[in-house]
Amino acid sequence: MSKFKKKSSASQEIPTSALPDIIFMLLFFFMVTTVLRETTILVEQNLPRAEQLRKMQKKSLVSYIYIGKPKDTDRYGGEPRIQTNDVLISTDDVVQFVEAERTKLSEAERNQITMSLKVDDGAKMGLVSDVQQELREANALKVLYNTPPEAPE
């Protein structure tokens, strides 16, 4: 009996002082390794500013189209171009891009797809409206002209 009652002289507590360090290490590990998937933007993007901004409710419904003068003018020329994902495309390919984006969404959300146009302020309306005509063709009627908010809110 006395065998069990014998008190051990060793401390019963598990040292937890290193736990926060482990947590921090985890935090830093994830912070460093997480890469937010971003497209490399091949066109200039000085977005014009506006005030009457509306926020998109659901990010998953948004697809981006970038329009502007190519940064690499030697390769792509000096005229404003359209970029989707990582490639420059012509206006004819916009419909195809919209369809590809649409298939990523669930059945119920397909008609809610929103195209976010990120257009450089130097671009002309001709190209923007060409894109809009294509979007009409693809039946993606919700458009958001992406603009950064006015600096002093």
Place this chain on the structure above:
Amino acid sequence: MARKKRSGGEVSAGSMADIAFLLLIFFLVTTTIASDKGLAISLPPKPDPNEPPPDIKFNERNIFKVLVNSQDRMLVEGEPMNDASQLREMVQTFVNNNGRDPESSDSPTKAVVSFKTDRGTSYERYIEILDELQGAYYDMYAERMQLTTKQIREINEQEPSVQDEYKELKKELPMQISIAEPSKVGGN
């Protein structure tokens, strides 16, 4: 000389982990990556080739015309104007005319703002003017509903009852900004 052994000299660090977690979660929740903000419009649906375009006879008085040419010069209701900030007030008086002035709109439901650009118009100017036109309507909604313009733009975050009220208001005061296809003078 044996020193007296002190006990309890350690700071209890067990809750540090919890604090670290709390911080982690706080940042996870508050961080928003690249906000999607901008001017929202909806394009008209593609015309049906089987049906002839509907022959809508608009009364001239119900259209508020804004034209911008390839030099970014603006023509509002036939008058040259360069300061876009005046547009907001002009649109509001036009929409709220209710048939008083025979040159202006019959009623808010019939009033249409027509915004036409040239292919050579810069996107910057286009956004500047569209911003004012939309702002004019948001201001009117805000005034009617006793809210701030910002609350109107973020209407989806409001109470459902307020949202319903907004929907009703939109029926009697629809935001009818027609963006016409640009003309082909300026090229590009």
